[in-house]
Structure formats: C-alpha cells, structure tokens
Amino acid sequence: MNNSVDVVVIGAGQAGLSAAYHLRRAGYEPGTGFVVLDHAPAPGGAWQFRWPSLTYGKVHGMYDLPGMRLTTDEADAERPSSEVIPAYFTRYEHAFDLRVVRPVHVTAVRDGDDGRLLVETSAGTWSARALINATGTWDRPFWPRYPGQETFRGRQLHTAQYPGPEAFAGRRVIVVGGGASGVQHLLEIAEVAAGTTWVTRRPPVFREGPFGEVQGREAVAMVEQRVRQGLPPRSVVSVTGLPLTEAMLRAREKGILDRLPMFERITPDGVAWADGRHVEADTILWATGFRAAIDHLAPLRLREQGGGIAVEGTGAIRDPRVHLVGYGPSASTVGANRAGRAAVRDIKALLTAAPASPLAPAYSS
Structure with a gap:
C-alpha cells in the first residue's frame, strides 16, 4: 500500500x-x-x-x-x-x-x-x-438530555440500536421523534406493545400525494442555504415531510399517530409534562436523528x-x-x-x- x-x-x-x-x-x-x-x-x-x-x-x-x-x-x-x-x-x-x-x-x-x-x-x-x-x-446518534433521565428505571435506546419490534412485545413504549424512522418504529412497535405514546418536539408535517421534482429542488435548496451559512445541516428528508402511506392512514384511524408535545422531564417510571400529565413507560426509544x-x-x-x-x-x-x-x-x-x-x-x-x-x-x- x-x-x-x-x-x-x-x-x-x-x-x-x-x-x-x-x-x-x-x-x-x-x-x-x-x-x-x-x-x-x-x-x-x-x-x-x-x-x-x-x-x-x-x-x-x-x-x-x-x-x-x-x-x-x-x-x-x-x-x-x-x-x-x-x-x-x-x-x-x-x-x-x-x-x-x-x-x-x-x-x-x-x-x-x-x-x-x-x-x-x-x-x-x-x-x-x-x-x-x-x-x-x-x-453520531443524537441523544437529547432531559431532567431526570438518569433516574428512569426502564430501558432507553436510540434508533441506531433499534433491534426490531419483537424486543418491545408487551412493553409500554414512548417513541420520541417526528422523522421517518420514528414513525416506522412506532407503527411496528404498536403491533406488539402493551401501549405506545408518540412524542415530538414539533407538530409532524404529513405529505399527501406525490413528491415531485419541484418540491425536491425546493427541499435541497433549503438545506444548501444552511450549509453555505455554516449552520449544522439538516437532511433533505427532514424538510420534505412524512409521506402519508396507507399504513399511516390506518395507524391514524387507530390513534397510534396521536402525537403529544415534548415532555418536560423524565421520571423513574415514565415522563411528565408541565401541566401535570404523566405517562408511564417501560421503554423510551429516541428516534432523534443523527x-x-x-x-x-x-x-x-x-x-x-x-x-x-x-x-x-x-x-x-x-x-x-x-x-x-x-x-x-x-x-x-x-x-x-x-x-x-x-x-x-x-x-x-x-x-x-x-x-x-x-x-x-x-x-x-
């Protein structure tokens, strides 16, 4: 060599x-x-x-x-x-x-x-x-930090460690993240889990109909502008929205895609919001990107x-x-x-x- x-x-x-x-x-x-x-x-x-x-x-x-x-x-x-x-x-x-x-x-x-x-x-x-x-x-998987994260008694894992839906059978699972991977995980896990909760930082944007050349050029231009300015890049996929497939339509009818805003803190047995709401969970899956x-x-x-x-x-x-x-x-x-x-x-x-x-x-x- x-x-x-x-x-x-x-x-x-x-x-x-x-x-x-x-x-x-x-x-x-x-x-x-x-x-x-x-x-x-x-x-x-x-x-x-x-x-x-x-x-x-x-x-x-x-x-x-x-x-x-x-x-x-x-x-x-x-x-x-x-x-x-x-x-x-x-x-x-x-x-x-x-x-x-x-x-x-x-x-x-x-x-x-x-x-x-x-x-x-x-x-x-x-x-x-x-x-x-x-x-x-x-x-470089991105792990957000939230108060109380170290106290959680259940399992936390990232998309990079996702083993497939079977590992979540019978578990109460919180999926964090509004991207394509997060939705894929959510739909798979919901088939076997005792319960799922979907949490995202921003309201998800669903895209109906075909994604054409014009929309593609616009999405690429948005990302190009960021990198020319020296900002951390976002992926092209992240600005195109989530395609509303038949599987997603069925999941939405079942309430699986009923999204909650980001929680304020993590507790030993789940997550909590500032308004007092609390959801119990055995697993938190961070589909929070890279x-x-x-x-x-x-x-x-x-x-x-x-x-x-x-x-x-x-x-x-x-x-x-x-x-x-x-x-x-x-x-x-x-x-x-x-x-x-x-x-x-x-x-x-x-x-x-x-x-x-x-x-x-x-x-x-």
Whole structure:
C-alpha cells in the first residue's frame, strides 16, 4: 500500500463509493492515485447495521450507484435492507476494483508541512493532496438530555440500536421523534406493545400525494442555504415531510399517530409534562436523528460560528482541498451520487492547477 496518494476518501457508503468511481473515471488509480478508507468491518456502509425489519421494500428513495444497477434479483422487497444493499456494495467494489481499506478508523486530519493533508488512522498515516469526506451520520446518534433521565428505571435506546419490534412485545413504549424512522418504529412497535405514546418536539408535517421534482429542488435548496451559512445541516428528508402511506392512514384511524408535545422531564417510571400529565413507560426509544460524523476534521478548523462547515457545492469554503459528500444537501442516495461526481471534478481542477510537491514517506505504524 502506497501511503502517499493524490486523494483520500474517508467512508465507503453510497457517497464514498460514488466518489471512488468518479476518481477512477478521471484517471486516478486505486492505491496510488487514491485510497478509500472505511471503518466498517465489511461493505455496505451504514446499511449493514440497519434493523432486520427494515426490508428493502420499505427503503425510501434508494438510487443505483453510478455505473452499475441494483438488479431485480438482488432487490427483493421482502429481504432485509441490511442484506440487499451490502451485497450490492460488495459487488460494486469488486467490479470497479476500488480496493477499500478496512477496517480503518480515522482519528484526525491535519495540515502537513508541505501543503498536503495528513490523514491519521488506526493503521498509520496517509498523505494526500485532497480529501473527500464521506463519513455520513450513523456514528453520531443524537441523544437529547432531559431532567431526570438518569433516574428512569426502564430501558432507553436510540434508533441506531433499534433491534426490531419483537424486543418491545408487551412493553409500554414512548417513541420520541417526528422523522421517518420514528414513525416506522412506532407503527411496528404498536403491533406488539402493551401501549405506545408518540412524542415530538414539533407538530409532524404529513405529505399527501406525490413528491415531485419541484418540491425536491425546493427541499435541497433549503438545506444548501444552511450549509453555505455554516449552520449544522439538516437532511433533505427532514424538510420534505412524512409521506402519508396507507399504513399511516390506518395507524391514524387507530390513534397510534396521536402525537403529544415534548415532555418536560423524565421520571423513574415514565415522563411528565408541565401541566401535570404523566405517562408511564417501560421503554423510551429516541428516534432523534443523527449528526454529521466530522470530529476527525477538527484540526483543520473548518467549522463556522454557527457550528457547521460552510460548503459551496461540495467544497469546504475554508479549505478547497477538503470536499464533503453525503453532507447536507447531498445526504441522500441520489444526492450522494451527484456530489461524488462534482467533488472529483473540482478536485481534479485543483490538483491540475497546483503541481504536486516533493514528498517524504508519510506512513508511520
């Protein structure tokens, strides 16, 4: 392995694989021109960690990776998405000889003395002229803090730990969160639980009818505006509303989707509101989303006062060597594909304009 390359790609989910594909198309060779580092034990990105009841048929808006279709034989709607998509990613990595290095944990990205970037990892250090960060959000589940949380005698878990509905049979469950995952969990758990309570910070927005191209562009534009301002990104899905499916209509008729506002505090046996209302529970499921996994970029000081990294297109405004794909407006499968292509185009222009500097061996064990 040559640890001095033109481009390091961090992450081998949809965004990272798209970037790697376009790097190959642009003439960069794996192992010498670029390297893909992935901390997961196997291909599949975050999909390999999804709960078993999330079948491929329930996946919203999965797009093919560039250059290779997900075949109908692979895309069985009844199979778990944690099987279908990793198998597809495995085939993709082999077909394009992407040579993903795993499992490798990236600890920090720093400036080198020669204008290059040093990517420090659990397996040594890579030196690169540019970086594509495609680390997604799965490793940064967001856990809100509420008074009394440490006193709760039941179980608390996050979407990232969701094992499927069977684990909640006969339990009284509070589901916190108004996103797509929260609703999916709620509908599944309600079939087996002794009782469910749905709590959200804001009133949920339900969307009826098809979600067209115009609405999609408007949603992406909202997220793009946030990242240009250096604010923490919201996912595109979070601003599109909840599609009102037949299953959701049935659940609404049964009262399962009767939502309560956020509680004020957590008690040993449930949650309480300021008006004196109290709901008893055995389990609190926090379907409260994720944050961008970008802590390893901290040494580069890319964050703005608003807490996010200001991005124009895919490039960090503070450092044109660093591109973020699967971040903000590209945090969807179709968005990740487009962002991977755009990042490679801009990086190739940057590296062509700036000749490579002499380099001493950067690897250290």
